[in-house]
Amino acid sequence: xxxxxxxxxxxxxxxxxxxxxxxxxxxxxxxxxxxxxxxxxxxxxxxxxxxxxxxxxxxxxxxxxxxxxxxxxxxxxxxxxxxxxxxxxxxxxxxxxxxxxxxxxxxxxxxxxxxxxxxxxxxxxxxxxxxxxxxxxxxxxxxxxxxxxxxxxxxxxxxxxxxxxxxxxxxxxxxxxxxxxxxxxxxxxxxxxxxxxxxxxxxxxxxxxxxxxxxx
Numbered sequence: 001x002x003x004x005x006x007x008x009x010x011x012x013x014x015x016x017x018x019x020x021x022x023x024x025x026x027x028x029x030x031x032x033x034x035x036x037x038x039x040x041x042x043x044x045x046x047x048x049x050x051x052x053x054x055x056x057x058x059x060x061x062x063x064x065x066x067x068x069x070x071x072x073x074x075x076x077x078x079x080x081x082x083x084x085x086x087x088x089x090x091x092x093x094x095x096x097x098x099x100x101x102x103x104x105x106x107x108x109x110x111x112x113x114x115x116x117x118x119x120x121x122x123x124x125x126x127x128x129x130x131x132x133x134x135x136x137x138x139x140x141x142x143x144x145x146x147x148x149x150x151x152x153x154x155x156x157x158x159x160x161x162x163x164x165x166x167x168x169x170x171x172x173x174x175x176x177x178x179x180x181x182x183x184x185x186x187x188x189x190x191x192x193x194x195x196x197x198x199x200x201x202x203x204x205x206x207x208x209x210x211x212x213x214x215x216x
Contacts, residue, residue: 008049014039015046016060020099024155025164028102032056054107060100061107065116067095072123082136085127086186089150093182098151104209121203138191142200146189153182 018039022030032053036043050056071091078084092098109117124143131137156178162170 011039011041011045011049012059012063015041015056016063019057019060020096023102024099024160028106030102057100057103057107058110058113061103061113062110062116064095064097064100065113065120068092068097068120069116069123071095072120072127075127076123076130081127081130081134082190085131085137085146085189088124088127089146089186089189090182092150093153096154098147098154101151101209105211109210135191137189138193140196140200141189144201144203144205145196147206148201149185153185 015035018035018037018041019030022034022038026034032046033043035056036046046056050059071088074091075084075088078087121143124146128137128141128143128146132139156174159171159174159178162174
């Protein structure tokens with residue numbers, strides 16, 4: 001029997017996917033109406049559940065953080081440090097992790113969001129530590145490097161363009177090409193390559209983006 005909770009969770013998943021797609025097209029100015037329409041959810045029922053656009057985006061941020069943490073925990077459960085790290089990166093890329101970044105600074109970071117983000121940082125730090133100690137991750141790659149890599153690979157301009165054009169005939173080939181590029185990028189995390197240029201990026205590249213005028 002389908003319960004109200006089941007329906008709400010299903011709608012939230014649809015809204016999250018729709019928000020990622022609409023934000024990729026429209027950025028932070030994406031309208032709630034466009035997201036609801038893409039998700040197949042009535043705007044009235046959406047506003048009965050979420051009073052404001054900010055509340056909706058906060059909820060979607062929590063769902064995205066949950067996916068990150070669950071993927072990291074699965075990676076840590078793998079006894080093979082490299083397999084665990086690589087699976088984490090692939091899972092987050094396929095999910096489209098980081099695609100909510102256009103709303104950074106536009107919504108207030110709740111305590112729940114902050115706590116889940118800190119836990120996610122701890123999990124990724126542990127994945128990186130394990131991989132380094134096993135000698136399977138290049139020593140100059142940091143957790144922030146991996147986070148930024150996931151964000152960059154989380155969207156495919158080629159796939160997005162073909163979807164907008166309605167070129168369903170080319171989508172399978174584009175998806176396969178994307179998987180190849182992701183594999184190339186992940187392989188670049190292994191030792192043996194030339195040193196990376198510049199200094200390691202700092203965590204402020206994430207935290208400062210999410211600070212709004214209300215949060216100096």
